[in-house]
Amino acid sequence: MMGYVLPPPAPVSLPVYGSTDRFPVRRIFCVGRNYADHGIEMGGDPTKEPPFFFTKPADAVVESGSTIPYPPATKDFHYEGELVVALGRGGSNINEADAVTHVWGYAAGNDLTRRDLQDEAKATRRPWDMAKGFDLSAVVGLIHQGQSLPDAMLTLTVDGVVRQETKLSLMIWDVPGIIAYLSRLVTLAPGDLIFTGTPAGVGALQRGQTCIVTVEGLTPATVTIV
Ligand code: MN
Numbered sequence: 305m306m307g308y309v310l311p312p313p314a315p316v317s318l319p320v321y322g323s324t325d326r327f328p329v330r331r332i333f334c335v336g337r338n339y340a341d342h343g344i345e346m347g348g349d350p351t352k353e354p355p356f357f358f359t360k361p362a363d364a365v366v367e368s369g370s371t372i373p374y375p376p377a378t379k380d381f382h383y384e385g386e387l388v389v390a391l392g393r394g395g396s397n398i399n400e401a402d403a404v405t406h407v408w409g410y411a412a413g414n415d416l417t418r419r420d421l422q423d424e425a426k427a428t429r430r431p432w433d434m435a436k437g438f439d440l441s442a443v444v445g446l447i448h449q450g451q452s453l454p455d456a457m458l459t460l461t462v463d464g465v466v467r468q469e470t471k472l473s474l475m476i477w478d479v480p481g482i483i484a485y486l487s488r489l490v491t492l493a494p495g496d497l498i499f500t501g502t503p504a505g506v507g508a509l510q511r512g513q514t515c516i517v518t519v520e521g522l523t524p525a526t527v528t529i530v
Contacts, residue, residue, distance in 0.1 A: 316362040318390075320409070321446040321523055327390055327408070330495030332360040332442055334386075334415055335482055338475050338501025345504045355477050355501060357486060360415075360437040365497075368412075368445040371528040374511050375438055378418035381509050381529075384502035385460030385468045385517040388413035389479055390447045394493035403480035406492065407451045412458075412517040412525040414443035415499050419508070444497070445517070445525035453479070456520035458503065463513050470503035472519070477501075 317326035336356045337343040343350035366372055375381055392408025415436070422435035453472070460468035477485060482498060509515055509529050517525040 313363070316365055318365060318411070318444055319367065319446055321448045323449075327447045328495045329362045329365055329497060330493050331362055332364065332497045332499065333486055334358050334360060334436065334499040335477065335501040338477055338482075339470060339503040340474070340476060341470075341504035342502055342506065343476075345506070350476060357489065358432050358436055360442050364437060364439060364442045366440050366443045366527060368443060368523070368525045368527070370440075370443070371530055372440045374529050375416075375418060375440065377434070378420055380418070380420040382417040382419045382506050383460060383462065383467070383509050383515045384415040384417055384506050385458055386413045386415050386502050387453075387458060387472055387479075387500045387519055388444055389482070389498040389500060391483075391492055391496045391498070392494055394491060394496070396487050396491040398484050398487040398492070400480045400484040403483035403487075404451050406483055407479065408494070409447045409449040410453050410519070410522055411447045412445040412519040412522050413499055414460075414515060414517050414525050414527060415502060416441040416443065416509075416527075417506075419506075442497075442499070443517070443525050443527045446523040448522050454521070456522075457518075459518045460505070461516050461518075462507070462509065467507055468503050468505035474503065475500060
């Protein structure tokens, strides 16, 4: 019988609202510059440059309520409050019209970023992986099952002070649009998560601070930095 030469890694999973069963995480896709105000704050022109994708490894996920260390190799560690889509069905070339049927649920999330490494990567035209896909960089709240999400407010606070606030309807690509677009680039699979982008107001986190992302109707995603 075939074995493994090393113990295989435990599956990555996240807790689900109202259930003891967990959501198995396959991959993490992220949308860049999906709110016009954030595109402008990052020096872009949202009328000329459409949003785009990058990824994080699945085991970068952090459960809400966690305390994590300030990451290595940065002096400018940023929060980005985002809606996270959890896919229940995969596929390629998905039509926007039925893209929502691929959604299993939604969560609040925080796309933690080493902004100085991202700035350096942009300046040297190198990849973003070490700026975005580092350990413990994807905070995700409880996943709430359901395919429809009414237009809701997303709010991010640091130690109780509001730093980001937007209506989800201000996304340049909405959830069906993101799923349809991404499914033309890769074959999506059940368990994939999509971070849908952050609005204006990104900024630095310091040791000792607690950052909470709230999306109306969902459980907040909370992380504390030590
Ligand atoms: Mn982001």
